[in-house]
Amino acid sequence: MSADEQDLIRIVEAPYGSDLYRQSVLLREEVLRIPLGLTLSEEELKDDVQRRHFCALSHGAVVGSVSLRPLDAKTVQLRQMAVAEDRRREKIGAELLKRAEAFVRKEGFRRMVLNARLGAEGFYARFGYVASGDPFDEKTIPHIRMSKDLA
Numbered sequence: 636m637s638a639d640e641q642d643l644i645r646i647v648e649a650p651y652g653s654d655l656y657r658q659s660v661l662l663r664e665e666v667l668r669i670p671l672g673l674t675l676s677e678e679e680l681k682d683d684v685q686r687r688h689f690c691a692l693s694h695g696a697v698v699g700s701v702s703l704r705p706l707d708a709k710t711v712q713l714r715q716m717a718v719a720e721d722r723r724r725e726k727i728g729a730e731l732l733k734r735a736e737a738f739v740r741k742e743g744f745r746r747m748v749l750n751a752r753l754g755a756e757g758f759y760a761r762f763g764y765v766a767s768g769d770p771f772d773e774k775t776i777p778h779i780r781m782s783k784d785l786a
């Protein structure tokens with residue numbers, strides 16, 4: 636396979652309002668909301684302005700997405716991790732998580748928190764995230780709080 640044909644995944648920032656951001660929103664809706672019979676709410680989309688967004692690109696198309704929202708001076712919440720259904724288990728999620736952690740460290744934050752869907756918590760656990768508390772419902776499905784110290 637030539638270098639051109641190789642499917643190199645690139646993780647890039649998808650600035651709020653950009654074309655990459657819009658493609659990422661479509662992917663988030665397809666992966667995280669439509670299977671639950673939901674759409675992204677106005678409230679969530681408004682909150683996007685407070686977040687930084689990163690996407691995974693394959694041949695120019697968005698195949699993964701993640702958003703980061705600062706909660707306080709030390710803590711960032713990782714939200715909306717999504718990989719296209721036909722591109723799972725190719726380490727795209729791992730690359731997005733690695734990039735998100737590097738960004739958060741560089742910006743001087745010390746802790747990442749997230750609400751993991753039950754079923755996805757094993758993914759985060761592989762990268763050192765620890766669950767705490769009892770499962771709770773969010774967007775109609777059970778989640779568990781997880782966190783990781785990045786200091």
Ligand SMILES: CC(C)(COP(=O)(O)OP(=O)(O)OC[C@H]1O[C@@H](n2cnc3c(N)ncnc32)[C@H](O)[C@@H]1OP(=O)(O)O)[C@@H](O)C(=O)NCCC(=O)NCCS
Nearest residue numbers: 716717718723724725726727728729751752754755757758
């Ligand atoms: C969860 C998700 C983001 C993982 O992305 P992915 O690109 O398929 O994961 P990767 O290929 O990077 O996997 C990295 C490692 O985690 C493991 N892994 C992936 N998904 C897993 C899961 N659901 N449970 C346990 N381990 C998982 C992989 O086997 C791999 O392990 P290895 O390094 O030992 O081989 C993806 O499956 C997804 O978008 N799911 C639907 C939406 C969702 O649940 N998002 C999370 C909301 S909290």
